[in-house]
Amino acid sequence: MRLPILAALALTAAAVGARAEDPPAPATVQDCLACHGDPDLSITLGSGETQSLHVDAGGYAHSVHGSALNCTACHPGFEAQPHPTVNTASRASFRSAFRDACKTCHLDNDRKAHDGVHYQLLAAGDTRAPFCADCHTAHAVAPPSRPRAHISQMCGQCHAPIVAAYRESVHGRALTDGNPDVPACTDCHRAHDMKDPRQRAWLLETPQMCGKCHGDPKLAAKYGMSDKVLQTYLADFHGMTASLHERKSTGGTRFTALCIDCHGVHDIKRVKDPGSRVVRANLVKTCQACHAGADPTFPAAWLSHYEPSPKKAPLVYAVKVFYIAFIPFVIGGLVLQVGLNLWRFWVGR
Amino acid sequence: MSTKAETVIRFSRRTRVEHVAVMGLFLALAVTGFPQKFYPAPGTRWFVDALGGIDAVRWLHRASGVLFAALFVVHVVGAVWPTLRRKAALSLVPDAKDFRDAAATLRYQLGTAPKPPAFDRFDYRQKFEYWGLLLGGSVMVATGFLLLFPLLATAVLGGQFVPAAKVAHSNEGLMAFLVVLTWHIFNAHLSPEAFPGDTTIFTGRIDKERLRHEHALEYARFAAGAPAPALTGRPMWALVTAPVRGALLVMYLPTLGFVMVGLHLARRVRTAVRGLRSRPEPRDEDDAGEPPASAA
Numbered sequence: 143m144r145l146p147i148l149a150a151l152a153l154t155a156a157a158v159g160a161r162a163e164d165p166p167a168p169a170t171v172q173d174c175l176a177c178h179g180d181p182d183l184s185i186t187l188g189s190g191e192t193q194s195l196h197v198d199a200g201g202y203a204h205s206v207h208g209s210a211l212n213c214t215a216c217h218p219g220f221e222a223q224p225h226p227t228v229n230t231a232s233r234a235s236f237r238s239a240f241r242d243a244c245k246t247c248h249l250d251n252d253r254k255a256h257d258g259v260h261y262q263l264l265a266a267g268d269t270r271a272p273f274c275a276d277c278h279t280a281h282a283v284a285p286p287s288r289p290r291a292h293i294s295q296m297c298g299q300c301h302a303p304i305v306a307a308y309r310e311s312v313h314g315r316a317l318t319d320g321n322p323d324v325p326a327c328t329d330c331h332r333a334h335d336m337k338d339p340r341q342r343a344w345l346l347e348t349p350q351m352c353g354k355c356h357g358d359p360k361l362a363a364k365y366g367m368s369d370k371v372l373q374t375y376l377a378d379f380h381g382m383t384a385s386l387h388e389r390k391s392t393g394g395t396r397f398t399a400l401c402i403d404c405h406g407v408h409d410i411k412r413v414k415d416p417g418s419r420v421v422r423a424n425l426v427k428t429c430q431a432c433h434a435g436a437d438p439t440f441p442a443a444w445l446s447h448y449e450p451s452p453k454k455a456p457l458v459y460a461v462k463v464f465y466i467a468f469i470p471f472v473i474g475g476l477v478l479q480v481g482l483n484l485w486r487f488w489v490g491r
Numbered sequence: 492m493s494t495k496a497e498t499v500i501r502f503s504r505r506t507r508v509e510h511v512a513v514m515g516l517f518l519a520l521a522v523t524g525f526p527q528k529f530y531p532a533p534g535t536r537w538f539v540d541a542l543g544g545i546d547a548v549r550w551l552h553r554a555s556g557v558l559f560a561a562l563f564v565v566h567v568v569g570a571v572w573p574t575l576r577r578k579a580a581l582s583l584v585p586d587a588k589d590f591r592d593a594a595a596t597l598r599y600q601l602g603t604a605p606k607p608p609a610f611d612r613f614d615y616r617q618k619f620e621y622w623g624l625l626l627g628g629s630v631m632v633a634t635g636f637l638l639l640f641p642l643l644a645t646a647v648l649g650g651q652f653v654p655a656a657k658v659a660h661s662n663e664g665l666m667a668f669l670v671v672l673t674w675h676i677f678n679a680h681l682s683p684e685a686f687p688g689d690t691t692i693f694t695g696r697i698d699k700e701r702l703r704h705e706h707a708l709e710y711a712r713f714a715a716g717a718p719a720p721a722l723t724g725r726p727m728w729a730l731v732t733a734p735v736r737g738a739l740l741v742m743y744l745p746t747l748g749f750v751m752v753g754l755h756l757a758r759r760v761r762t763a764v765r766g767l768r769s770r771p772e773p774r775d776e777d778d779a780g781e782p783p784a785s786a787a
Binding site (some may be wrong): 382439442443460465 | 526531536540545600601616641642646652657668683744
């Protein structure tokens with residue numbers, strides 16, 4: 143029983159070995175490290191910047207690729223001496239020479255990245271825009287979610303103020319504490335095909351994004367939250383507007399209150415936190431962002447994600463119950479009258 | 492039907508114009524209102540986009556609503572002013588005879604009376620519909636303005652009035668639409684007497700024969716050469732009591748609808764009981780949720 147499995151394993155191992163020894167014999171990692179293991183190995187680029195050519199041997203050995211890939215898997219042709227020519231005019235041109243290394247194996251993520259805002263910036267000539275190695279690192283590639291807090295650190299390399307605000311948020315603090323349920327940057331923005339978050343079409347998807355966790359009864363029970371926040375939002379004026387709004391990518395970002403307009407985007411606080419935008423003391427100010435001139439009675443027009451009940455909103459509840467009884471009462475009565483009328487006519491014939 | 496050409500004038504031009512206006516505005520309000528009420532329904536977003544987007548739909552709805560409110564005022568003033576000057580009678584004010592007529596019609600329909608009662612200028616069904624529109628319209632106009640000016644509404648009335656107005660506006664609108672769909676469309680188009688459509692409200696004229704058949708008391712007066720009945724009694728008092736009696740009529744007629752309410756409530760109770768049985772520890776919604784901030 144175990145024999146065929148062992149045989150299969152052996153065959154696979156042989157195949158991998160054979161691939162590694164295909165002619166022309168690629169340089170082993172050790173061959174490359176003979177030079178690139180030197181921490182001082184560097185070149186001076188045309189722009190005057192210094193570009194290190196050092197590869198941390200330990201970092202690579204412990205990376206996800208360390209036990210499977212030779213250097214030449216990503217740097218094909220570099221087994222030859224001298225190495226193929228690389229445009230060393232500037233850091234940007236040097237980096238771009240290695241941009242396509244990952245897609246040989248990771249084609250799906252590469253294609254997703256082509257739909258992402260970073261690639262669009264890159265294509266438009268913005269050399270600051272990151273590609274694979276900027277987030278995943280080039281050689282010490284680790285599984286991206288171990289630990290998850292690592293994700294926000296990576297984004298923070300460029301988006302420092304946003305990540306600083308996020309770290310102080312209810313989500314960010316929990317992420318730092320190792321909580322697996324809170325969103326890291328990529329849970330909302332996605333990892334490869336992230337869209338420009340200022341686009342209206344994307345903004346209109348944000349309630350569903352928040353609702354993925356905040357509409358989940360399991361998470362709600364775990365953290366003592368309400369799981370009705372999304373449905374109560376959608377049932378109200380703002381949510382209905384968001385549901386019906388045209389999904390076009392142009393247009394301003396202010397058109398109706400989305401989750402983020404009241405609760406904040408990256409700096410979301412616990413709703414009871416004195417610094418929260420939606421705590422009673424601050425709520426008028428939050429409303430006034432759109433409803434200029436709102437006075438302190440105005441926030442009471444919003445039922446704070448509660449469904450009307452005799453305790454929370456007796457008037458709203460009473461009106462609701464009245465119509466639940468009155469509409470069938472009236473329409474039922476009229477349909478009966480119509481029926482009687484027709485029956486009489488039929489009998490009369 | 493031999494006297495087909497012989498018609499008499501039933502509605503003034505003003506009444507006919509008001510009917511066309513309310514018809515157009517009612518349709519415009521329904522078309523722009525229901526996508527907002529039933530926003531998750533399939534095709535709603537497509538429909539809203541076809542009308543030019545939600546902002547355009549809202550603009551149309553509000554503009555139509557303001558015109559409806561204006562029409563409402565014009566109509567009420569147009570009914571009240573001549574009454575005060577004793578130039579017209581309130582022929583649509585319900586009276587005891589309407590309730591007797593409703594019962595008599597029911598007896599006729601059930602076969603215990605040989606023929607339906609004789610009606611005057613407006614029968615109880617027409618009065619019911621008129622007062623339903625008037626009272627329902629006043630609810631729609633009042634709640635519509637609350638929703639149009641939420642800042643003012645909360646400052647003057649208090650916060651809860653805005654969501655309450657939204658619930659009322661949404662449900663009252665649905666009810667008005669359903670009443671028109673079942674009652675008006677039947678009485679004006681599908682009923683055997685009116686099929687395929689009663690044109691009187693558009694032409695202002697009614698066949699003499701139909702008048703004799705459907706409004707026998709008015710026809711008798713007409714045949715005797717009497718003018719329209721002059722207002723007797725105190726006009727002010729009539730104007731005060733008319734809405735009350737109109738409301739009574741609107742509330743009274745669909746008594747049979749109680750059956751529906753009974754069934755509905757029974758179903759709800761049964762569901763609730765079943766829910767309690769299957770869930771030994773029902774979660775208290777108010778305590779379980781992370782209380783939204785302003786509930787603190």
